[in-house]
Amino acid sequence: MDFYAGLDVSLEATNICVVGGDGKLVREATLDTDPDAIKELPAEWGIHLKRISLEALSFGAWLFTAPAEKGLPMIYIEKRHAKAAMNAMLNKSASTDEKDIAQMMRTGWFRTVHVKSESAQMLRALLVGRKALLGKVLDMENMIRGLLRPFDLKIGEISVGRFEARVRDLLAGKKELEAIVGPLLDARNAMRLQLAKLHRLALAAARSDSAVRRMMTVPGVGALVALTFRATVDDPARFRKSTNVGAHFGLTPRRYQSGQTDRIGRISKCGDELTRAMLYEAAIAILTRIPKNFKLRLWGLRLARKKGLKRAATAVARALAVLLHKIWIDGTTFRFGAGGKRGRVAAAL
Template identity: 80%
Template structure:
């Protein structure tokens, strides 16, 4: 029986499809619309039995993967770096050659399959990205207003978020031309602040309705945003088989380069999801600076901070919340301190 393999190079508007034999010979190519029905028809009308259909992981791939899988095609989403290596082997960079490179990678098996998140995980991810974007624009607006006031010698000083608007308007009293410029910016900032409350409430509701996220929040330094981000990124916790692999999965372990006599340990790899890594870093900062309880993990963190500095210590410590959340999620457990309050453990939930 002859095996056939297909590679898809997909963009927003078009998809290049390449089908190869098991020996690597190209047998069929086409440029189609990025439509699951069109791709299925092209692959089905020839009457062959495909062993694998591969597409590169990108923003559109989750939707296309799900649609093709529902049609019964043996589709796999491959890791971007592996796809790039195959594409770079081609002399000329074209969409047609990219599809062939992916097909050849599919045939040889030199690729890593990527987990495609469920619809609920993608929805949670969209909520978190929207929340982060709105939260990040608030300091930007405030700093821009402060920058406009400084050339006129107007100093806001240290002020709470709630009193920022009133303080700025007091400074603008009697300066009608400047007020006409800054007042719309203040209105936009206030509107953004009100709108930010909506996704924040949605985040809190999502954490309360998910028992796994509630358990994750029992770990030190882990709040609603950290727990929900971890839950949405991992999606199926069983796919990370060993808790010791969690740090590497989120790019929190050092790179290593070894060749001949050279053996160098570098900085963390920063692979996988940047948002989750940022949230784990925030959890590490919380352990170092905001938790009053003195326990073994925090003492180790503080010693490391004195030796390496806060930033490097937080990067090193960020792996701990990830490990704790994974263990809690896998075992259906809670984090608990012992009677002395100095040691913590993942104990069975009541």
């Protein structure tokens, strides 16, 4: 008989449930959240597991990889799909999650998720850390502006490099206020220094990756956009068609069709939020800041006149995801005025 296992994972402990091919409960246990504990279970229990599953979560790849490398049939399932399946159960509680996941493995009603490589996870950590630190720096600068404003001290629009000098000039002769704002400036400078280090690491990663360099030949696509796309997709071969990439990042409209009803809504916004935001920013740059015309830009501008800038930028972002994936797969670069596949990307969408 085939056996199926479901894992309900938390930071400290993991509940495991095993069911047989007939759906009957075979065994339950609670173990430490550790890959070594999971990969030894089948041998300890003397059973052959056909599928072992856990939901996608922040540290799931770490828990997934070691047992999979040992040959265990690990399945990484899509969290939203699993939640919908669990909500259909008559009785739902935290203590039954592993049972529900085990039954999903038995029935085959699940959707797998790609487990990113270690290099993609490392690149993702760099990009997320850089973005978080940038946010903190901007928060600190805005807070300093807010502290000075009640004293009628306005910093105004100023470059990053001149920010500290401008604040010091405004604080001249105001010792009490300088004693308050001075440490904040020092903290801001320290964060700016560390942000610069992370930014240099990101640029070095872009220079060392040939696929990223090719993506950067597309107007509006810089190192950060290309790196984010690279880290999120990880393996371009997992998409059979380039046109599926836009839907993966939630850039295609929702659709409800039943009988004579056929409604098309807003974009789904599923998938990775950071990549979606980066593609959107690149699309805005293509429509508003790139001076040279090319087919994708002209198509987006025509759409902007009909639908508005935001909708046009969303459509261009979707087309841009398709274009970047094609460049990655084909090993080519962007060329202004090129025909063939590159010229037809926008029109096809």
